[in-house]
Amino acid sequence: MHAPTALIADDEPLLADYLKTKLGMFWPELDIVAVARNGLEAASALREHEPDVAFLDIKMPGLSGLDVAKGADGCHCVFVTAFDQYAVEAFERDAIDYLLKPYSDERLQRTISKLRDKLATPSRSDLNGNLLDSLRAALGGNGAGQRLTWIRAGHGSEVKLIAVDEVCYFHAADKYTTVMTRDGEYLIRTSLKELTEQLDPDQFWQVHRATLVNVREIAEASRDFAGKVMLRLKSRPEKVAVSRAYAHLFKQM
Numbered sequence: 001m002h003a004p005t006a007l008i009a010d011d012e013p014l015l016a017d018y019l020k021t022k023l024g025m026f027w028p029e030l031d032i033v034a035v036a037r038n039g040l041e042a043a044s045a046l047r048e049h050e051p052d053v054a055f056l057d058i059k060m061p062g063l064s065g066l067d068v069a070k071g072a073d074g075c076h077c078v079f080v081t082a083f084d085q086y087a088v089e090a091f092e093r094d095a096i097d098y099l100l101k102p103y104s105d106e107r108l109q110r111t112i113s114k115l116r117d118k119l120a121t122p123s124r125s126d127l128n129g130n131l132l133d134s135l136r137a138a139l140g141g142n143g144a145g146q147r148l149t150w151i152r153a154g155h156g157s158e159v160k161l162i163a164v165d166e167v168c169y170f171h172a173a174d175k176y177t178t179v180m181t182r183d184g185e186y187l188i189r190t191s192l193k194e195l196t197e198q199l200d201p202d203q204f205w206q207v208h209r210a211t212l213v214n215v216r217e218i219a220e221a222s223r224d225f226a227g228k229v230m231l232r233l234k235s236r237p238e239k240v241a242v243s244r245a246y247a248h249l250f251k252q253m
Contacts, residue, residue: 004119005031006053009042009068010080011060012152014159015101019055019080022105027112039063046072053115055080055099076118078111082150101150102161148198153179153186160186168236169213170195170204182235205249207231207242221250
């Protein structure tokens with residue numbers, strides 16, 4: 001009997017490496033035949049290697065994990081997703097499994113146990129297309145529209161998982177966005193436009209073309225000598241500038 005094979009697809013290389021390392025610890029006989037950085041690479045790797053298992057991030061450039069899974073006939077797909085209760089409810093069946101980021105070692109081991117059982121059976125069921133469609137509907141396509149609960153940010157050689165409630169503000173510059181928390185600063189590749197679409201608009205206000213602020217972190221809004229609105233934050237020492245286009249948000253009621 002051949003050793004089981006697997007594909008990992010995640011556009012965050014550090015997270016892909018993390019999963020690969022954990023699989024090596026908990027499922028040493030599993031052969032990782034490919035690590036894809038986007039949906040197109042994942043689809044190509046599926047056709048080339050025909051792995052037994054595919055660990056797919058849902059939101060990836062090129063093709064979403066859902067799109068990749070549509071072509072994964074005979075392959076057991078596990079979705080590795082940052083989306084919460086909607087994905088959880090949609091995937092609570094035996095056909096496929098999910099790992100909700102950030103996942104624990106125990107949760108990963110349960111997934112591995114389920115996959116071992118499926119691979120031990122003579123017949124392997126194809127992916128349930130209706131289940132994928134229901135997940136797509138629950139997530140609004142590729143996940144757009146659902147509220148973010150966690151931010152994955154690079155910090156040196158590690159990936160930091162930041163609860164959205166801990167973010168003081170986001171500031172965009174060049175190709176990156178800086179996540180400002182009370183404890184530090186972290187870079188992400190998500191644009192401010194994408195963040196605006198996924199964050200709760202009642203909690204995060206755009207105050208500048210390059211800045212989104214957590215309103216729960218605003219201690220005071222004041223005007224300087226030039227009439228420019230400045231925000232003093234509860235958990236950060238610097239002040240945040242408000243552009244004229246958004247100054248109306250801080251007029252007295």
